[in-house]
Amino acid sequence: MNKLLQLKDGTCRTALVTGAAGGIGSATAKALSNHGAKVMVTDVNEAALSALVDEIRAEGGEAMAAALDVGDPESWQQARQQVFDSWGPLSILVNNAGIDVVKSVADTSLADWDRLFRVNSTGMFLGTQCFLDDLHAAGQAGGVRSSIINMSSICGNVGVAFQSAYSATKGAVRMFTKAAAVEFGTLGLQLRINSIHPGTVDTAFAAQCLTELGEAGFAPSPAEARAAIRAAHPIGDMAQGDEIADAIVFLASDLSRFMTGSEMMVDGGYTAQ
């Protein structure tokens, strides 16, 4: 039986993940590979990608790595050429790279604001635009709509203290995704686009964020901030990277074939309250 991310003739679909050196990105790359996709793993931190490529290959998957700064249009063009020359048109794009700044509105500088938007929002726009024709072509050729998964957050839906700039970038991801979904449908593109909204995920990103939240007065210490965040999720814990990765596989696969423009909450019930 074919895997979820293989076509009927057994061909592997192709995927590109940004920010793949990080917690959610690396888990996503592995999950996509486990479900039958060839995966191009990308990050600004290229050195950290070779171990991930080795790990995927050791499990029998196919992967390659490239340096990709998501805020740089030229960097996207180079990655696009590399994946096209090796595997043909891309079928799954995961715009995952992201950064955070934990500061009050009063303390957030214009440089903080611009840096966050460059990576979290502009990066997603540039990637979507860069791969649009290829994703449509792959959808037409394979008979399965291609899929873009954009990384938002619960911060794209509800307010979180000391994260106003970050929340603004994630709200932009959410609304870009919806408008693009309507447009792509109107244009008849063989392509779906959805956003994913994790609660707190136990990665280096979250550890840094919790430390800074503790320092900002959200809780008396980073340990207490961690306990408070776990308790704030009705499921009683933070997520692990693979729990987000599995949802991304679902959005990439034809199991979600009637979903486009949706916001998938994978948040342990955080926004259900």
Ligand SMILES: NC(=O)c1ccc[n+]([C@@H]2O[C@H](COP(=O)([O-])OP(=O)(O)OC[C@H]3O[C@@H](n4cnc5c(N)ncnc54)[C@H](O)[C@@H]3O)[C@@H](O)[C@H]2O)c1
């Ligand atoms: N961890 C959480 O609690 C959480 C919750 C909701 C959403 N998210 C989102 O999930 C995504 C991944 O987060 P994570 O927890 O794995 O963080 P992480 O810090 O472990 O990984 C982020 C990766 O993005 C890369 N990166 C940074 N700037 C980049 C750029 N300009 N171009 C390309 N890559 C760049 C980093 O090198 C890093 O490898 C982010 O978009 C984040 O906002 C995280």
